[in-house]
Each structure stands twice: as structure tokens, then as C-alpha cells.
Amino acid sequence: MPFSHYHIISARDLSADDILAIFDRSHEYLSFLRSSDRKRHDLNGVSVVLAFFENSTRTRVSFELAAKRLSAEVTVFQAASSSVAKGETLLDTVLNIETMKVDILVMRHHHSGAHEFLALRKGRVQSSLVNAGAGQHEHPTQGLLDAFTLFQKFGSPTSMLRGMRYCLVGDILHSRVARSSIPIFQTLGAEVAVCGPGTLMPNLEAFGVRIFSHIDEAVEWADALNVLRIQHERMQVGLIPSLREYVQYFGVKHYHIQRKPSLAILHPGPINRGIELEAEVADAAQSLILSQVERGVAVRMAVLALLAEARKSSM
Ligand code: CP
Numbered sequence: 001m002p003f004s005h006y007h008i009i010s011a012r013d014l015s016a017d018d019i020l021a022i023f024d025r026s027h028e029y030l031s032f033l034r035s036s037d038r039k040r041h042d043l044n045g046v047s048v049v050l051a052f053f054e055n056s057t058r059t060r061v062s063f064e065l066a067a068k069r070l071s072a073e074v075t076v077f078q079a080a081s082s083s084v085a086k087g088e089t090l091l092d093t094v095l096n097i098e099t100m101k102v103d104i105l106v107m108r109h110h111h112s113g114a115h116e117f118l119a120l121r122k123g124r125v126q127s128s129l130v131n132a133g134a135g136q137h138e139h140p141t142q143g144l145l146d147a148f149t150l151f152q153k154f155g156s157p158t159s160m161l162r163g164m165r166y167c168l169v170g171d172i173l174h175s176r177v178a179r180s181s182i183p184i185f186q187t188l189g190a191e192v193a194v195c196g197p198g199t200l201m202p203n204l205e206a207f208g209v210r211i212f213s214h215i216d217e218a219v220e221w222a223d224a225l226n227v228l229r230i231q232h233e234r235m236q237v238g239l240i241p242s243l244r245e246y247v248q249y250f251g252v253k254h255y256h257i258q259r260k261p262s263l264a265i266l267h268p269g270p271i272n273r274g275i276e277l278e279a280e281v282a283d284a285a286q287s288l289i290l291s292q293v294e295r296g297v298a299v300r301m302a303v304l305a306l307l308a309e310a311r312k313s314s315m
Pocket of ligand 1: 056057058059060133139142270
């Protein structure tokens with residue numbers, strides 16, 4: 001099945017074939033990134049704007065590198081220094097950028113529904129939208145790069161991630177990574193669990209995931225943990241009694257990985273060392289945290305290239 005998406009907004013829109021197509025291309029681009037070459041020409045003549053209305057390090061830099069390494073024409077738009085600060089609406093901002101002939105708009109926004117709102121303005125918003133993180137809603141390319149990292153370790157195109165046990169740990173309630181990661185891993189056949197305090201859990205009935213309330217149980221069960229950051233900036237009130245208790249019940253400690261050397265550790269970043277995981281865990285051989293970042297460039301190259309090809313074939 002050819003990749004036929006116009007936007008990448010929600011991981012729920014991606015089938016197993018779509019995800020495998022992204023992984024297949026990511027493999028190719030990862031080999032290229034590890035070679036001495038720095039430039040391919042897959043996105044010659046394609047204009048990409050990166051619009052970040054919220055802070056980012058990894059996502060912004062990796063999308064910029066991904067687009068540039070494929071020879072796209074790249075413009076970075078920082079909302080803080082734009083006319084958004086003068087009160088311009090999101091739609092007006094995007095329509096004004098688009099009229100300058102943009103093919104792909106990669107956007108991070110603090111509002112959960114910002115990308116869907118723009119995608120619904122059919123006939124007005126013409127560019128392909130890529131969700132680079134939307135409020136507490138989704139972060140599909142992060143979910144894809146996390147799954148690609150574990151696919152390379154545990155999976156194959158035929159078995160996908162069937163039978164692998166994957167557990168998200170920590171602040172699930174505020175996590176857009178969790179909301180993208182769960183459907184991607186389930187689509188690939190992995191068993192998915194979450195582990196965290198009840199006050200940081202959304203209603204998970206519809207997700208069909210196992211729930212753990214102590215890190216020791218999660219460590220015993222899982223093949224891989226994706227450890228999430230406590231998002232103090234999104235908490236209206238204190239949802240954990242104290243950081244000390246959080247660390248005691250949910251922090252990943254050095255003894256966990258000593259006890260279970262096969263356990264893979266992921267973290268989407270940024271890390272709070274000493275809170276959701278001990279520094280020794282972040283830096284251990286089992287930690288795939290920097291592998292995730294490396295693969296992030298390849299996955300984002302794949303997403304941009306497949307979207308550009310889908311746009312071309314729909315014209
Ligand atoms: N993982 C992630 O989205 O990191 P940034 O906020 O630095 O982009």
C-alpha cells in the first residue's frame with residue numbers, strides 16, 4: 001500500500017503498513033546519516049517551515065536537520081519573536097506563511113487541538129501539517145522514533161513488535177508522547193502497560209493497557225521502559241505529594257537495571273536526572289536515550305519525504 005497521508009497529526013491515523021513504510025525509509029536514512037555523506041536530494045524544491053509555538057530542543061533541531069539533509073528549503077519560525085506576540089490568530093499566521101508557497105508545515109503548539117483545527121480549514125490551509133507536539137494531545141513523530149528504536153532491537157517487518165512488553169512510566173496524564181506511543185506500539189502488536197501515580201493517570205479504559213502502581217512491578221514485567229518527565233508546567237495543582245515519594249515509588253534506580261540487564265530504557269527527553277530516573281540509569285549501557293535522538297532525525301526525514309511524495313502523487 002503506498003503511503004497516502006496528507007498530514008501527520010495523530011498516531012491513530014497510521015496503519016501497521018504506514019508505520020512499516022516509515023520504518024523502512026528510516027532504515028535507509030539512518031544508514032545515510034551514518035555514512036560520510038551529508039546531503040541527499042529527495043526534497044529538492046520542497047519548502048518546509050518549522051513553526052514552534054512552544055519550546056523544543058530535540059524535535060526542532062532534528063526536523064531542521066532532517067529537512068536540510070534532504071535538500072529542502074527550510075525556514076524556522078519562532079513564535080516568541082513573531083507577530084503572534086501582537087495578537088495575530090493562529091489561522092491568520094498560518095495562512096500568511098502559506099501564501100509564501102509552503103509545502104510542509106511542521107508545527108509545535110501548546111493547544112492540544114491546534115493541528116486538527118487547521119486541518120479542518122480545508123480549502124484554506126493547503127500545506128501538509130506535521131504535528132511536532134500538541135499540548136497534552138499527541139506527539140506522533142516521537143512515538144514513531146521510540147517505536148523505531150525498539151523495532152531495531154526487538155522487531156522485524158514480519159513479526160513487527162508482537163509479544164514485546166512496553167511500559168510507559170510516570171506522568172501519563174500530561175504526556176502527549178504516551179498518547180501517540182500507545183496506539184503505535186499496539187498497532188505493531190506489542191503488549192503495552194503504564195506505571196505511575198493514580199493522580200497522573202488519565203482514564204485509560206479505552207486504551208486497553210495494563211496498569212502498574214509501583215516501578216518494581218513494571219521492571220519485572222517489561223522488556224522496555226519509556227520513562228516520562230514530570231511535567232510541572234502543565235500541573236494546575238500539586239498532583240504528587242512530594243518528589244521524594246515519587247522517586248521512591250516510580251523512579252527507575254540503578255539497582256533495577258543491575259537486577260535486569262536485559263531491560264531497555266528509553267526517555268523522550270528532556271530528562272530530570274535523579275527524579276524519574278537516576279543519572280546512572282540514563283548513562284547505562286541499557287539506556288537507548290541517545291539512540292532515540294539519533295533515530296529521530298532518520299524518522300523525521302522519512303516522514304517529510306513520504307509526505308512530499310504523497311502530495312506529489314495526489315496532484
Ligand atoms: N522529546 C521532545 O519532544 O523533546 P523536545 O521538547 O526537546 O523537542
